Each structure stands twice: as structure tokens, then as C-alpha cells.
Amino acid sequence: MPPLNRCLPALRRIRLANATFERSIARQTPRLPALPAYALLPQRRWQHAATASASQETSNEDEAGQPTPSKQIKYTSDSYPDLKRDSRFKQLDEADVKHFKEILGSSGSLIDGVTQDAQDDLEGYNADWMRKYRGQARLVLKPTTKEQVSGIMKYCNEKMIAVNPQGGNTGLVGGSVPVFDEVVINLGKMNKIRSFDEVSGVLVADAGVILEEADSYLAERGYIFPLDLGAKGTCQLGGNVATNAGGLRFLRYGSLHGNVLGVEAVLPDGRIFNDLFTLPKNNTGFDLKQLFIGAEGTIGIITGISVHCPQRSPAVNVAYFGLDSYEKTQQAFREAKKKLGEILSAFEMMDGAAQKLYAKANGAKLPLEGEYPFYCLVETSGSNGEHDEAKLNDFLEHVMGEEIVADGVVAQDETQVQSLWACREGISESSQHFGGVYKYDLSIPLPELYDLVPATRQRMEDEGLLDAEDDAKPVMDVVGYGHMGDQNLHLNVVMRRYDKKVEAALEPWVYEWVRERQGSISAEHGLGLAKRNYVGYSRDEEMIKLMRQIKQLYDPNGIMNPYKYVSGG
Amino acid sequence: MPPLNRCLPALRRIRLANATFERSIARQTPRLPALPAYALLPQRRWQHAATASASQETSNEDEAGQPTPSKQIKYTSDSYPDLKRDSRFKQLDEADVKHFKEILGSSGSLIDGVTQDAQDDLEGYNADWMRKYRGQARLVLKPTTKEQVSGIMKYCNEKMIAVNPQGGNTGLVGGSVPVFDEVVINLGKMNKIRSFDEVSGVLVADAGVILEEADSYLAERGYIFPLDLGAKGTCQLGGNVATNAGGLRFLRYGSLHGNVLGVEAVLPDGRIFNDLFTLPKNNTGFDLKQLFIGAEGTIGIITGISVHCPQRSPAVNVAYFGLDSYEKTQQAFREAKKKLGEILSAFEMMDGAAQKLYAKANGAKLPLEGEYPFYCLVETSGSNGEHDEAKLNDFLEHVMGEEIVADGVVAQDETQVQSLWACREGISESSQHFGGVYKYDLSIPLPELYDLVPATRQRMEDEGLLDAEDDAKPVMDVVGYGHMGDQNLHLNVVMRRYDKKVEAALEPWVYEWVRERQGSISAEHGLGLAKRNYVGYSRDEEMIKLMRQIKQLYDPNGIMNPYKYVSGG
Known part of the structure; x- marks a missing residue:
């Protein structure tokens, strides 16, 4: 210039x-509606998953490279043959369904694929929006009160029935859908705002309230939810807290560990963890609710939260x-x-x-x-x-x-x-428009943050996997973007179709790269199923051992969201 | 008007x-120095404690109402006769001192009251600045590295030696001084700033760095420590984090649960909890460091912290x-x-x-x-x-x-x-200038926050304990102040002399008042010894049980800061 x-x-x-x-x-x-465009993306996301495009269909190859039937995503158990169903878990039968029906009464509801065929109805709860993960749950429970959740958990714990807590199912790491036949406990029917204090800005809400709805409610009152993210139109507050979501307002309002004042949760044995405090300061003993923030549903099911909301x-x-x-x-x-x-x-x-x-x-x-x-x-x-x-x-x-x-x-x-x-x-969304995407969500010190993008591109080229024009190559592009103010890079490897060769070239290579720079392999998306084997790249052995102790303490039977999080090798 | x-x-x-x-x-x-006046208060505080005024001396009566010797504060074990030394804990002997000397080498130091008389030297570590609590430690250890702390803890755990971690000893609830003969592990010699990143504002520091020194260091670089409090000239970062200190900048910068990015701590068995992460986002498993924020030294000794500091x-x-x-x-x-x-x-x-x-x-x-x-x-x-x-x-x-x-x-x-x-x-400080003070630190919903002050005054009057002029009455005044923006009231009952009748009229009455309003009996000062029996006013039984499980998990021998926190009845 x-x-x-x-x-x-x-x-x-x-x-x-x-x-x-x-x-x-x-x-x-x-093409932009009255609401912010990004607010509507998640709905569109789900449409994508439900009405698969041609390119997405062909991206679902089975082990032999054969396309799976239309509209069906490959089962997670097929994509990850090393994963075996834990035989200690009970297989559901008619008596179980009957019992759950009694607990739910007339207010709650369930989708019963145990005593009848409900494949189509179950699909939206089994499959994630990236079309990468697909569980085989035959039962979805939709409780309306924490007492119902408590009854469900108590029964599951006694009978050794594995469960998968589920919010808006907008997760990016396979944490929100079952792996095998875990019962899905979907919080979508617990969707009431319980209270809001217009002087202090403290919101108390059910876990199933949709983030965007909470934010609109607050906007009318001059306040703002201290979290914003692309999936806001679908994701739920309980899921946000359970995954310690970061997002777009983190730079200004900081982490949910600072903003969440209280958590109400149901423990695996049905006990209620009752810490729905609404004042900013409480130094009365261990701040146990912090364990639930980012626990990804592995030690309890969040049923309500209280959160300090800043002025808009x-x-x-x-x-x-x-x-x-x-x-x-x-x-x-x-x-x-x-x-x-x-x-x-x-x-x-x-x-x-x-x-x-x-x-x-x-x-x-x-x-x-x-x-x-x-x-x-x-x-x-x-x-x-x-x-x-x-x-x-x-x-x-x-x-x-x-x-x-x-x-x-x-x-x-x-x-x-x-x-x-x-x-x-x-x-x-654009990243997966052309057939699929490998997404990495990383914390990297600012000066080196972007270096990973050209390094990844180079690696894809060296392996002969990337070409912008040549459709024979699985990788179309490598793009980098993210919350730079939070030193949080999103690395997307844009695919024409999913390809195990690409995955093998990326993992654990990406994680090794991040470890060398003392970064985090999961900045804000969490571990889920995707990163269960890679925790060691960001945490030392002693830390992982301590984490597993917590899991063991709260969920000795291991029924909560199994196969994921810190359960990996 | x-x-x-x-x-x-x-x-x-x-x-x-x-x-x-x-x-x-x-x-x-x-009378105001170049630095903010409040920054220098703690030093003056300690002078007060060390050179007791006449009114403070007479306030120290033993059970029979006899004044204790000048310059001596009543032993905690005498003030709280229900507290008994845990007989499982080893009494220190010469061999222990020798072993600790070997661990500390030439870099660390100790005050040995086991093999020699060191009463005067130990006094400042045994007594708190309010002159309310006085332990009987005969040994103070001042390590300089986390490895030394680890060696000390490993030995103590094996030998069943109780320990009392200590920062600047500016606590207000008797948490920072021993009750009986616990070994004091004072962090004052671990006082280096390890690193500071001028772009991200992340400070990594030893636990023993004094808050004011950290803040001055940051001020020179255009940043501010996200915490400020009256004791800043004496209190230490490790103690601040261990007690989840609130203070004057909470309204703007929020809780340490949001600002602390990493904690390095030594566990009771000597293992090192290594989570000194320096980037804002890390969702790689349970956020265990949160347990140490506000644990008041009951599950480990914090040796280092990393914290996100805002721009000044x-x-x-x-x-x-x-x-x-x-x-x-x-x-x-x-x-x-x-x-x-x-x-x-x-x-x-x-x-x-x-x-x-x-x-x-x-x-x-x-x-x-x-x-x-x-x-x-x-x-x-x-x-x-x-x-x-x-x-x-x-x-x-x-x-x-x-x-x-x-x-x-x-x-x-x-x-x-x-x-x-x-x-x-x-x-x-003024509150205890005339003989002593009963301090309460409470979270109360804003509309009712101040009601407690006239209610307390009324109660003192009704009990015939308060008179502004009459020196025969123990209570001189009841004053209220605090961080109104955080719904945090400090209620001070200003005493001419400490009086068990006043304490009996205040406790648990104050806590009952707060419970009825769903407040917290400890907003920011913590539990320490003072509130060990009152946790139940702000937490339900299930929560307390879960807290004790955490204590049991990390410190099965119960050697860390015993008799305090959630150990009460």
C-alpha cells in the first residue's frame, strides 16, 4: 500500500x-432472517442430517467401502470396531419400559423401540448432526421434573441400565448420542424459566431451556446470556453447562465456571444434588457444582441451573x-x-x-x-x-x-x-457442506496458533490426500478460524468424503503438535467419544487418575454416558 | 431537600x-501514604496483634475470667473446649525435625520449637491477627520448591503428622493457624513470579507471592490482578485461591473460579497435582483445579497458580x-x-x-x-x-x-x-479497635440485605448487651457494610471485650436468619474453624456428605488442616 x-x-x-x-x-x-443468521444454523444443521445430500450419503461407506443405505449414518459401533458393548449393562425389556412409563406418568413421554418398531422416531436421538456418530438406543425418555429424572436414575442404577443424557444434541464430539443401546434421557421437556431477578440479573432455568430462548427472554429485560454460540437455536442450557461451552462471548464474559452460580443435578443413584444458589458469592465448603460444569454427563444429569447474566x-x-x-x-x-x-x-x-x-x-x-x-x-x-x-x-x-x-x-x-x-x-456448516469435515478445537498460544493450519495442509499434500480441484482426493481444503481473543483455533479439514487414511494422518499427529506447544486438545468442544483416547495429550497420568477417581466416586457402576470422556485408554 | x-x-x-x-x-x-491506604492496613493489623493494646489484653479472659498474660492470646483449645486433639496424629520428635531439615536443605528454613524453645518465633504463625485463635504448633516449615513441599507431605502422610498450610495468615475465620500442634507449612518463601505474557495477560506465580506485589508487577505492565482486598499487603496468592477470596474487584472481574486458569498443588500423599495451564479454555476432562479453589488447604497445598489478568x-x-x-x-x-x-x-x-x-x-x-x-x-x-x-x-x-x-x-x-x-x-480494622469484633460475612438477597443489621442491633439491645456509652456492656455498636454490588454484607458486632454471652446470642441466630433468606453464611471469608459447625445452614445434608467424600478421597488420613472446614458436626 x-x-x-x-x-x-x-x-x-x-x-x-x-x-x-x-x-x-x-x-x-x-437469505438472512430477522434473527441473526447464525442463530438459525443449527436448525438447518439438523435438516441436513435428516435429509442427507448425495455427497453425504456416499461419504458413509462401510468397512468394505460399500455405501450404507440412504438416510442412514454408519453405526458408531461399526466405525469404531475397538468399542465393545459393556456386557454388565442390562438389555432393556418390556418390564423396564413399563416401569419408566409409570415414572413418567402423563406429564413426561417416551419413544419406545423396545416393545415396538420406532426406528424412525429414534433416529434423531441416535444420530449426531455431523453424521459421524450413530447409536442404537431403543428407548428415549423425556422427563418433565427432577423427581422423574431421579426415579429413572435410581432404577437404572439398580438394574445396571446405561444412560445417555441428552440436551439439544448439537455436540461436535459424539458425546450427546449413545454408542450402543444406552437409554437416552432427553431434557427437552424440562424447558421452563424458573425465575429471573431484574436487579441482580440472576436467571434460574430448567436444563432443557434452549439457549436462544433464554437469551431472547433476557433481551426483553435488558440482560444477556453470558454465552453465545452457533447452535444457540437448538442447544440447551443444561448441555451448555455440562460441556462448559465457550463460544462467542467468552472474551467478554468469561467462562461458565465463573458465571454459573448454581447447579441442580440428579446423581447416578437418583440422589438430588441441590446447589441452585442464586447469589454471586458462596464459600461454604467445596464448590462441587464446578465438577458438573464440563463433566459431559458422566457423573450426573443437570436438571437446572442458575446463572449470573450481565446487562445487555x-x-x-x-x-x-x-x-x-x-x-x-x-x-x-x-x-x-x-x-x-x-x-x-x-x-x-x-x-x-x-x-x-x-x-x-x-x-x-x-x-x-x-x-x-x-x-x-x-x-x-x-x-x-x-x-x-x-x-x-x-x-x-x-x-x-x-x-x-x-x-x-x-x-x-x-x-x-x-x-x-x-x-x-x-x-x-460450510466446512461440511461438500461431504464431511474433520474438526479440531484447540487451545494454542497466540504466536503459534495459526502455524498448525499450513502445517496440516502441508501434511495432507505430502500424503497425497489433498487437492482443491481433483475429486479423486478425499481432502478438498484445510481451513483455520476461531476465537483468536481466547487463543482458540478451529481447524477444519474439509472432506469430499470421510476417509480413514485422512483420519490416520491427522490423529494423533494434530494432538502431538498441540502437546508440544502446551496447548489443549479440547478447548471448548469437550472430549465426548471423539477424544476419549487422547486426554493424555493435555493431561498427565496423575491428573487422569484423579479424574477417574471422581468418576468412580460418583458413578461406581459406570452407567452414565459410558465409553466416553476419560474412559479411554 | x-x-x-x-x-x-x-x-x-x-x-x-x-x-x-x-x-x-x-x-x-x-496519614495516607503514597500507596492506597487500604493496601497498608494488614501490616498495621499485624502490629496490632503483636503489640496488644490494654483493651485487647483485658479481652482475653480464661475460663475463670482471669486475664491471660500480656501479649498472649488465649489458646484455641481453651476457647473451644469441645475440640480435642486427634490422638491418631503423631507428636513431633527430634527425628522428624531432622528429616524435615534434610528435605529443606539450605534453601528452605524452619522454626524449631520441638528440640528447643522457640515460643516467641512461633507466635506469629500460631496466632491470627484478630487475636481470636491461637494454635500450639512447635514447628514451622518454609519450603522453597514444590518438591520440598512434596517431600514434607509424603513424610507427614506416612507418619500421620497433621499439617496446617499457611499463606499470609490474614484469614478471618481461624483457618490459617493451627488448632493444636499441627506443623505449619508456610508458603512465604515460594514467592517468585514465574512468568507473565504481555499479550494474553496470563500470570504464573508461586503461591507465596504477596497479592500487592503481584498487582504492582502487573501495574507496571498495564495489567491488574482480578482480585483486591484489604489485606493485599500481606495475603498471598496461594491463600487467596485456597480461600476463593472475593473482595473489591469481584463486581467487575468476577470469581476466581473464572479467572484462575491453573493450579499446581501438592496432595496429602506428596503427589503433585500439575494443572498449571495458561490458556483460557481447556475442556479436557473434569476441571479438578476448581476443587482446590476454596478448599482452604484441606485437600492439598497450592504451590503455584496461573491467572488471567485483565488490562488495567x-x-x-x-x-x-x-x-x-x-x-x-x-x-x-x-x-x-x-x-x-x-x-x-x-x-x-x-x-x-x-x-x-x-x-x-x-x-x-x-x-x-x-x-x-x-x-x-x-x-x-x-x-x-x-x-x-x-x-x-x-x-x-x-x-x-x-x-x-x-x-x-x-x-x-x-x-x-x-x-x-x-x-x-x-x-x-476500626471495628476491632476498641476491644474486639464478631464478624459475619454473608450473602443475602439485595432487598433484605441490610435488614439483618437493625435486627442484630435490636437483639443485642433486647439481651441487654449493647450500649454506645456504658462501658459495662460488652457490645459498643453494630455496624453493616459490604460489597453491595455482590449482595455481600459484612456485619460487625463491635465489642469492648469478647464475651461468650454475645457469641451465644449471635450464633446460630445470625445463621438462622440467613438460612431463612436462602443466603450463604460464608460469602467470601470461608469456613475455617469459626463456621465448621454451621455449614448446614447453607448446604443440605446430601451436599455436606458429598463434600466429606471429596475430603476422604484426597486426604484419607485427614492430616490436612484438621478440625476445620466441613469436619464439623
């Missing part, structure tokens, strides 16, 4: 870019930049922290490949005219629009003037805010 | 008040108000949240009695000319001074104009900031 640019007011260039973007939006079919910021601004290098992206982040201070609410990074993929999968036009190797999305949220604009302008003047960013747009209205966020939030 | 006042610009009145305050400060002996706000403003009622104080809080939004960093409440007590104990003049039943201190911290001032002025105009506050001052410089904070932070 010519030095002349330093004299050009940054804002004039920004406005120019906006005008271009507005025209480009106008040309597109209006009336002013929200979103800017989207193109940058010439990862080094410049880091610089932009440092400047955003400095210049935007307490109003910075998101700093997201997307690489050029991720943005091209998004545009290709959605037939969308990107906000900037030029192409850049890196993009970032910066969001501010504050209480005073004028002040925030002044801070943002100061930031923009600086990063444009110093040529830290090459080009940028600032959203001028809510529709543009949604369009810009869609460029970031649409990547996940 | 006349309606005319609505037309009077709030700021003119505020400036007037400031001028008065400035004159009043000028008249006083300059360059602009800090402090205002101090007089208000006519608690209802108006609540209104002021709601307005502060609304008008100050993301820059509100503290909202502290002090009642009139608390402020008078502070003035009396310190010979200080209060910032406002008039007397009010309530006062509050509001602090803002932000990245842009002009914006913050505009927000603050908007808030001031509103609360003055609407007569929510009756009068107020705004600090014009750092000295005034310190003076205003001293009015809040000085209450704790």
Missing part, C-alpha cells in the same frame, strides 16, 4: 467499503477486516485490546480459505472486494453508542493508518451486523 | 462538596455519597448499573454507624459535612477518561437531580481516591 494512504482518512475508506458491501448485499437473495449493551458495533498476514492479525488484536478496552466483546479470526469456503458453500459474496490471506471480525458492546463509536473510530484510524489492516467494513445496521457475523459463523 | 434543587446543576453541588472535603483533608495530619484501566474515578435510606441506596445501585454500565468497578455500601466508627477509631473526618444513615462508594474504571467522566457526570446529574443521593463528593486526584477508599476499607 502506498504511503499516501497514511494521509487518507481511514473513515473515508471504511465508508467506501461499506457502500460496496451494501450494494453486494442488495444483489444477493435475501445497547450499543453493538461490528467491523470486518482483511489483513495481509497472521502477524498483522495479532497486531490488530493487540490494538483492539488497547483501543477498545472494556467494550471489546469479540475478536474472531478467519483465514482466506475459510472465507472462500463460506462464499462457495452459500453462494454468498464476501464483504470486501479484495482477497486477503486473513480476515478478522471485531465486535464492541457498550452502554453508550457515541462513546463506543469514538473508541471504534480511534481504533479504525489507527489500524488503517498504520496499515495493520488492509481493508475493512463497519456494519451500519442490524442486517449488516448479521451479514458480517454470518461470514464467521457460517464456516462451521 | 427543596424542589429547587432539581434545577441546580448536580455538578456544582458536587464540586462544592469536594472543596469542603479538600479543606477537611488538608486539616488532617497526612487508565481512568479510575471514585465518588462517595450520603443517602437517606437503604431503599435509596438500592436505587443508586440500580442507576449505577444502568448509567455506568461496563465501567462500573465497585459499589460499596457503609452504614452511618460504620462511618462514625471509622472516624472515631482513626480520628478522621468524613468526606461529607452532613450525617447520613447510609453511604456508598462508587468506582468506575475505564479505558477513556473523557468518556468515563461523561458517564459519571450523567450518573451524578441523575442521582443528585432525582434526589436519590443526598450529598456526594468525587475524588479529584489520587490522594482523594485513597481517602475515599480508606472510609470503606478502614472499617474492618
Whole structure:
């Protein structure tokens, strides 16, 4: 860029870019609903899973490379032949179903595939949205009270019936669907907001309340849920807490370990863990609820939560930049922290490949005219629009003037805010649009965070597995994006079809790479089934032993969400 | 106040008040050092404990009402005759001391009261600063590495030697000093900052680093420790984490459960709990470090921590108000949240009695000319001074104009900031200036939070225990103050001398009062020895049972900080 640019007011260039973007939006079919686009992705996700596209079908090959029947995802037990059903677990019979029916009474409901054929009804509870995992549950229970959950658990514990707690089933690691015939306990019918205090901002809600519904409820009252993520339209608060979900507001509001004030859960033996405290401070003994935050349903079923919700910021601004290098992206982040201070609410990074993929999968036009190797999305949220604009302008003047960013747009209205966020939030779905995706969710120190992406691409090329054009190669692309402000990279290996050779080349190689940099192999997605054998890459033996002690203490029969989490070798 | 006042610009009145305050400060002996006054309180605290005043001495009566020898605080075992030394614990002998000397080598050190007389040297480790608790340890160990701590614990576990982990010994519930002859393991010599990342703001430090030193280190680098409290000049990071300290920045930065990223600890059997992670997100299994946050040294000794530190706000403003009622104080809080939004960093409440007590104990003049039943201190911290001032002025105009506050001052410089904070932070020490104090640290829902103070006063009066002037009565005053923004009340019963009749009238009455309002009997001070028998007022039986299971799991021999925490009846 010519030095002349330093004299050009940054804002004039920004406005120019906006005008271009507005025209480009106008040309597109209006595909954005009134709600933020990313809020609706999960629903679309599930449609994808239920009505498989041709490319997805062919991606489901059995061991011999034969496509499995249409609409059916391969059973997890077939994909992971090393997994064997634990023979200690009881096989369900008619008496069990009868007993559960009695517990549920008229308020709850169940899907009975034990005494009748309910294959189709069960499918949505057995299969995950990525079409990677498929269990063989024959019974889904939908309790409406914690007492019902307690009755179910007590019975299961006595009879050695394995269970799979399930929220919105939007997980990415196979933790939310059964592996074999575990009973699915779905929390979807426990979906009431129990109370909200408009002075303290404390929300008490059933575990099955959908995140987006909680957030809308709070929005009407001037508050915000301290967590936001792409699956918000489907995922449930209980599942969010059980998986310690991170997401888009983490940079500003921090971890659920800080925001969740109370947890109500049913223990494997039916006892109720009653810690639904609603005040910010409570130093009365061990903070045991913390164990349930991120336990992924392995020591109990969360039935209710209380959470401290911050005030909603009336002013929200979103800017989207193109940058010439990862080094410049880091610089932009440092400047955003400095210049935007307490109003910075998101700093997201997307690489050029991720943005091209998004545009290709959605037939969308990107906000900037030029192409850049890196993009970032910066969001501010504050209480005073004028002040925030002044801070943002100061930031923009600086990063444009110093040529830290090459080009940028600032959203001028809510529709543009949604369009810009869609460029970031649409990547996940776009990644699996063409046949499948291997997803990695990693914590890596900022300076090295992006290095993994070119390294992975190189590895795929070296192994002869990647080609952008050649359909004979299983890998189409390798893209990187993520919550840069949280040092959290999402690495997606975009597949034409799932291929065990690719998986073998990626794992444990990716985990080894992360371990060398003292990162985490699971930043926010959890362990589930996918990473059960890789915990050792982020935790030492002693820690894993201590974790298994906790599991043993709370669930001595091992009936809770078996085969997953820290159960691996 | 006349309606005319609505037309009077709030700021003119505020400036007037400031001028008065400035004159009043000028008249006083300059008693405020360059550092914030409250930062230096703990040192003064300890001086108090070491050089007991006449009134404090007479407050130490033995069972027969005889004053104990000068400079000596009553033994805890005498104050609590129901406590018996656990006979399973080994009595130290010469061989033990020799072994510990070998472990500590030349880098660590010990105070040996086993093979020689070291009574005076041991006193500061046996007695707490409130002069309420006094143990009988004959050995203090000061290791310098986690390996030394590990060696010590392994030996103690094998030999059944009870230990008392100790940080800065600034606790308020008798948790930081031994009860009988437990070996004190003092972390003071593990006092190095291990690393700091200037981009992410992550600090890794030894447990024995003093909070104020950590904060000063961070201040030089543009960051702030997410915790601040009166004892900052003496308390240590390890102790802060072990007690899940709350303090003055909680409203803004939240709980240590959210800010602490990693914990390194030595388990009772000498194993090292190695979870000193430095990135914000890690969902690789149970978040076990959370158990150590607030465990009060009962399941392990924290030797190192990593913590996410926010950026330091360059602009800090402090205002101090007089208000006519608690209802108006609540209104002021709601307005502060609304008008100050993301820059509100503290909202502290002090009642009139608390402020008078502070003035009396310190010979200080209060910032406002008039007397009010309530006062509050509001602090803002932000990245842009002009914006913050505009927000603050908007808030001031509103609360003055609407007569929510009756009068107020705004600090014009750092000295005034310190003076205003001293009015809040000085209450704790002032409360025990006249002979002693019964302190309660409670979480109570905001609307009822203050009700406990007049109720307690009434009870003291009804029992004939309180008189402001009559020295024959043990209770001089009942004052209430606290972190109103966190729904955290500090109730102090100001004593002329300790009196078991007062204690009997207060406990469990206070705890019953709090239980009825679903509050917590320990908001931020912890359980220690003081509340070991009262956990049941805030936790149900099932929860306490689960807590004891954790204790049993980690410390089957029960050697860690015995007689305290959840060990009570």
C-alpha cells in the first residue's frame, strides 16, 4: 500500500467499503432472517442430517467401502470396531419400559423401540448432526421434573441400565448420542424459566431451556446470556453447562465456571444434588457444582441451573477486516485490546480459505472486494453508542493508518451486523457442506496458533490426500478460524468424503503438535467419544487418575454416558 | 431537600462538596501514604496483634475470667473446649525435625520449637491477627520448591503428622493457624513470579507471592490482578485461591473460579497435582483445579497458580455519597448499573454507624459535612477518561437531580481516591479497635440485605448487651457494610471485650436468619474453624456428605488442616 494512504482518512475508506458491501448485499437473495443468521444454523444443521445430500450419503461407506443405505449414518459401533458393548449393562425389556412409563406418568413421554418398531422416531436421538456418530438406543425418555429424572436414575442404577443424557444434541464430539443401546434421557421437556431477578440479573432455568430462548427472554429485560454460540437455536442450557461451552462471548464474559452460580443435578443413584444458589458469592465448603460444569454427563444429569447474566449493551458495533498476514492479525488484536478496552466483546479470526469456503458453500459474496490471506471480525458492546463509536473510530484510524489492516467494513445496521457475523459463523456448516469435515478445537498460544493450519495442509499434500480441484482426493481444503481473543483455533479439514487414511494422518499427529506447544486438545468442544483416547495429550497420568477417581466416586457402576470422556485408554 | 434543587446543576453541588472535603483533608495530619491506604492496613493489623493494646489484653479472659498474660492470646483449645486433639496424629520428635531439615536443605528454613524453645518465633504463625485463635504448633516449615513441599507431605502422610498450610495468615475465620500442634507449612518463601505474557495477560506465580506485589508487577505492565482486598499487603496468592477470596474487584472481574486458569498443588500423599495451564479454555476432562479453589488447604497445598489478568484501566474515578435510606441506596445501585454500565468497578455500601466508627477509631473526618444513615462508594474504571467522566457526570446529574443521593463528593486526584477508599476499607480494622469484633460475612438477597443489621442491633439491645456509652456492656455498636454490588454484607458486632454471652446470642441466630433468606453464611471469608459447625445452614445434608467424600478421597488420613472446614458436626 502506498504511503499516501497514511494521509487518507481511514473513515473515508471504511465508508467506501461499506457502500460496496451494501450494494453486494442488495444483489444477493435475501437469505438472512430477522434473527441473526447464525442463530438459525443449527436448525438447518439438523435438516441436513435428516435429509442427507448425495455427497453425504456416499461419504458413509462401510468397512468394505460399500455405501450404507440412504438416510442412514454408519453405526458408531461399526466405525469404531475397538468399542465393545459393556456386557454388565442390562438389555432393556418390556418390564423396564413399563416401569419408566409409570415414572413418567402423563406429564413426561417416551419413544419406545423396545416393545415396538420406532426406528424412525429414534433416529434423531441416535444420530449426531455431523453424521459421524450413530447409536442404537431403543428407548428415549423425556422427563418433565427432577423427581422423574431421579426415579429413572435410581432404577437404572439398580438394574445396571446405561444412560445417555441428552440436551439439544448439537455436540461436535459424539458425546450427546449413545454408542450402543444406552437409554437416552432427553431434557427437552424440562424447558421452563424458573425465575429471573431484574436487579441482580440472576436467571434460574430448567436444563432443557434452549439457549436462544433464554437469551431472547433476557433481551426483553435488558440482560444477556453470558454465552453465545452457533447452535444457540437448538442447544440447551443444561448441555451448555455440562460441556462448559465457550463460544462467542467468552472474551467478554468469561467462562461458565465463573458465571454459573448454581447447579441442580440428579446423581447416578437418583440422589438430588441441590446447589441452585442464586447469589454471586458462596464459600461454604467445596464448590462441587464446578465438577458438573464440563463433566459431559458422566457423573450426573443437570436438571437446572442458575446463572449470573450481565446487562445487555445497547450499543453493538461490528467491523470486518482483511489483513495481509497472521502477524498483522495479532497486531490488530493487540490494538483492539488497547483501543477498545472494556467494550471489546469479540475478536474472531478467519483465514482466506475459510472465507472462500463460506462464499462457495452459500453462494454468498464476501464483504470486501479484495482477497486477503486473513480476515478478522471485531465486535464492541457498550452502554453508550457515541462513546463506543469514538473508541471504534480511534481504533479504525489507527489500524488503517498504520496499515495493520488492509481493508475493512463497519456494519451500519442490524442486517449488516448479521451479514458480517454470518461470514464467521457460517464456516462451521460450510466446512461440511461438500461431504464431511474433520474438526479440531484447540487451545494454542497466540504466536503459534495459526502455524498448525499450513502445517496440516502441508501434511495432507505430502500424503497425497489433498487437492482443491481433483475429486479423486478425499481432502478438498484445510481451513483455520476461531476465537483468536481466547487463543482458540478451529481447524477444519474439509472432506469430499470421510476417509480413514485422512483420519490416520491427522490423529494423533494434530494432538502431538498441540502437546508440544502446551496447548489443549479440547478447548471448548469437550472430549465426548471423539477424544476419549487422547486426554493424555493435555493431561498427565496423575491428573487422569484423579479424574477417574471422581468418576468412580460418583458413578461406581459406570452407567452414565459410558465409553466416553476419560474412559479411554 | 427543596424542589429547587432539581434545577441546580448536580455538578456544582458536587464540586462544592469536594472543596469542603479538600479543606477537611488538608486539616488532617497526612496519614495516607503514597500507596492506597487500604493496601497498608494488614501490616498495621499485624502490629496490632503483636503489640496488644490494654483493651485487647483485658479481652482475653480464661475460663475463670482471669486475664491471660500480656501479649498472649488465649489458646484455641481453651476457647473451644469441645475440640480435642486427634490422638491418631503423631507428636513431633527430634527425628522428624531432622528429616524435615534434610528435605529443606539450605534453601528452605524452619522454626524449631520441638528440640528447643522457640515460643516467641512461633507466635506469629500460631496466632491470627484478630487475636481470636491461637494454635500450639512447635514447628514451622518454609519450603522453597514444590518438591520440598512434596517431600514434607509424603513424610507427614506416612507418619500421620497433621499439617496446617499457611499463606499470609490474614484469614478471618481461624483457618490459617493451627488448632493444636499441627506443623505449619508456610508458603512465604515460594514467592517468585514465574512468568507473565504481555499479550494474553496470563500470570504464573508461586503461591507465596504477596497479592500487592503481584498487582504492582502487573501495574507496571498495564495489567491488574482480578482480585483486591484489604489485606493485599500481606495475603498471598496461594491463600487467596485456597480461600476463593472475593473482595473489591469481584463486581467487575468476577470469581476466581473464572479467572484462575491453573493450579499446581501438592496432595496429602506428596503427589503433585500439575494443572498449571495458561490458556483460557481447556475442556479436557473434569476441571479438578476448581476443587482446590476454596478448599482452604484441606485437600492439598497450592504451590503455584496461573491467572488471567485483565488490562488495567487508565481512568479510575471514585465518588462517595450520603443517602437517606437503604431503599435509596438500592436505587443508586440500580442507576449505577444502568448509567455506568461496563465501567462500573465497585459499589460499596457503609452504614452511618460504620462511618462514625471509622472516624472515631482513626480520628478522621468524613468526606461529607452532613450525617447520613447510609453511604456508598462508587468506582468506575475505564479505558477513556473523557468518556468515563461523561458517564459519571450523567450518573451524578441523575442521582443528585432525582434526589436519590443526598450529598456526594468525587475524588479529584489520587490522594482523594485513597481517602475515599480508606472510609470503606478502614472499617474492618476500626471495628476491632476498641476491644474486639464478631464478624459475619454473608450473602443475602439485595432487598433484605441490610435488614439483618437493625435486627442484630435490636437483639443485642433486647439481651441487654449493647450500649454506645456504658462501658459495662460488652457490645459498643453494630455496624453493616459490604460489597453491595455482590449482595455481600459484612456485619460487625463491635465489642469492648469478647464475651461468650454475645457469641451465644449471635450464633446460630445470625445463621438462622440467613438460612431463612436462602443466603450463604460464608460469602467470601470461608469456613475455617469459626463456621465448621454451621455449614448446614447453607448446604443440605446430601451436599455436606458429598463434600466429606471429596475430603476422604484426597486426604484419607485427614492430616490436612484438621478440625476445620466441613469436619464439623
